[in-house]
Amino acid sequence: MTRASIVYLAIITFLMVQCKNDDTQFSITKDSIGKLSRNTLVSELQMVFAQDSIVSDADTLKIGNGSKKIKIYEKGGAHLLTLTPDAESIQKIKNIRVFDPRYKTARGVGLTSTFKDIKDNYPIRKIVTSINNVVIFLKDSDLYFTIDKQELPSSLRYGASTNIEAVQIPDDAKIKYLMIGWE
Incomplete structure (x- = not known):
């Protein structure tokens, strides 16, 4: 190998390592x-x-x-x-x-995702309704997502006792919070 080939190989290797680090830095x-x-x-x-x-x-x-x-x-x-x-x-x-918003799952779901992205990529374990939000818990995952009730149809926005199901959440509802709970 010539000296130029070695330098070229070293630069390519460095760039590949950098790309790999960037991929995992926000995964x-x-x-x-x-x-x-x-x-x-x-x-x-x-x-x-x-x-x-x-x-x-x-x-x-x-x-x-x-x-x-x-x-x-x-x-x-x-x-x-x-x-x-x-x-x-x-x-x-x-x-x-x-x-x-650069943090994303292997399936590409992150803060800029929508409810459709969540339901298309993960099975939902349960949905919990609070006064202002809906919290979506996933099966076999420590991830959970919060969607503001303002993203829901007006008939579902008021009252914490209203049980909301996945079919009632619009596909384009934006994620308000992305959380991870490790035990």
């Missing part, structure tokens, strides 16, 4: 979301998000006590995630709220 899987895994401890967040900014009570991160929300921002200011730790002595992440 949502069963056991991870981007750089964060199901087993990541709160005490490890500084290392996991070393290139990003973490906003939280300083005592929470240093000694791992408390269950205050931890906000992760990308360098440059974009709000990526808000994490809520569990109440155990060795804290893991219990809940995650996704703020950045």
Whole structure:
């Protein structure tokens, strides 16, 4: 191989690795979301998000006590995630709220998706109605989605006691929140 061939091969390899990293940096899987895994401890967040900014009570991160929300921002200011730790002595992440629309599942569902995208790609376990929202829980997944009742027909918008079924939610209803709940 010539020197030019070696340099060319090195550049191609570097670009392939970068593309692979970009693919997983914002992916949502069963056991991870981007750089964060199901087993990541709160005490490890500084290392996991070393290139990003973490906003939280300083005592929470240093000694791992408390269950205050931890906000992760990308360098440059974009709000990526808000994490809520569990109440155990060795804290893991219990809940995650996704703020950045670049995070997507392997099936392409993310914050910019619609209810149709959810129902076409995942079986729905149950739908819970609250005063202002409808929460959609998936079968065999820790993901759940919130849709604002303003996205529903006017006859379904008022009253928390109204049981709403999947067939009543318009296909074009937008996702308000994308959450992950790890136990």
